[in-house]
Amino acid sequence: xxxxxxxxxxxxxxxxxxxxxxxxxxxxxxxxxxxxxxxxxxxxxxxxxxxxxxxxxxxxxxxxxxxxxxxxxxxxxxxxxxxxxxxxxxxxxxxxxxxxxxxxxxxxxxxxxxxxxxxxxxxxxxxxxxxxxxxxxxxxxxxxxxxxxxxxxxxxxxxxxxxxxxxxxxxxxxxxxxxxxxxxxxxxxxxxxxxxxxxxxxxxxxxxxxxxxxxxxxxxxxxxxxxxxxxxxxxxx
Numbered sequence: 001x002x003x004x005x006x007x008x009x010x011x012x013x014x015x016x017x018x019x020x021x022x023x024x025x026x027x028x029x030x031x032x033x034x035x036x037x038x039x040x041x042x043x044x045x046x047x048x049x050x051x052x053x054x055x056x057x058x059x060x061x062x063x064x065x066x067x068x069x070x071x072x073x074x075x076x077x078x079x080x081x082x083x084x085x086x087x088x089x090x091x092x093x094x095x096x097x098x099x100x101x102x103x104x105x106x107x108x109x110x111x112x113x114x115x116x117x118x119x120x121x122x123x124x125x126x127x128x129x130x131x132x133x134x135x136x137x138x139x140x141x142x143x144x145x146x147x148x149x150x151x152x153x154x155x156x157x158x159x160x161x162x163x164x165x166x167x168x169x170x171x172x173x174x175x176x177x178x179x180x181x182x183x184x185x186x187x188x189x190x191x192x193x194x195x196x197x198x199x200x201x202x203x204x205x206x207x208x209x210x211x212x213x214x215x216x217x218x219x220x221x222x223x224x225x226x227x228x229x230x231x232x233x234x235x236x237x
Contacts, residue, residue: 005033009107012054016082023127030117031107036060036100043084045097050111052088055081058104062096072184076176088114089128151188151196157226158186159206159216168220175212 009031013024033056036042042053045064060077074096077083087094088111118124162173175182183190200206205222207215216222 008056009054012056012080012082012107015080016054017085017128018124020127023124026121026124027109027114027117030113031109034106034108036104036106038100038102040104041097041099042106043094043096043098045095046093048087048091048093050084050087050089050091050114052084052109052111052114053082053098053106055079056105056107059101060098060104060106061101062098064096073177073181074185087111151186151192152199153226153228154186154188155182155193155196155200156205156222158182159200159214160219160223160226163216163219163222169218171216171219172209173214173216175214178212 006028009028010024013019013028018024018027031054034042036058042060043051055077057079062074062077062083063071064074066072077098083098084094086092088109091111159173159175162175163171177185179193180190183193186193188196197206200222201208204217205225207217209215
């Protein structure tokens, strides 16, 4: 009999590098659940040991500590999101700290259990190599986009990354950080980011709904801009 927790974990694993009948079926028993009150630190930047986590409920924040004690939010994690894949593989340090911002629940897989599992299930290694190759290609594409001069393409790339892959027309998105944090993340000045957003609005690509919420009016056209197509003029930094 499949329990409620097992069914939930199986659904969540479908959106991770461990998707697939064989991988999810053999790995699922190794996961444990952790309940987290608000403002609970899960991973600390620089820590080693290795663990992989999938958010089942709540909301978490990944952040880095800047000189002077300021914290830079790198990204937000919501149900279905996962993190810790590279430390799980190599035991290296966590690149960011992760903490809950509200009551949350995660499924966790520890590296020691994962390594023992790999020794008995070598077919999973081939599965993970294919996933890593795909991620590497995606990273190369993203580097190409962020390497372009000007804030416009970079902002378009960020917004496009929030759109579900099967959406090509009008869709609402929420930018999960402040304008200052977003500007730092993509390496542009806040005033240039503001001008780029205004340009997207004027050119009919997005419409502002609230401080962080937007309606993307043409997802396909926005993705084209994110990949460098000069459909609108760029504002240089």
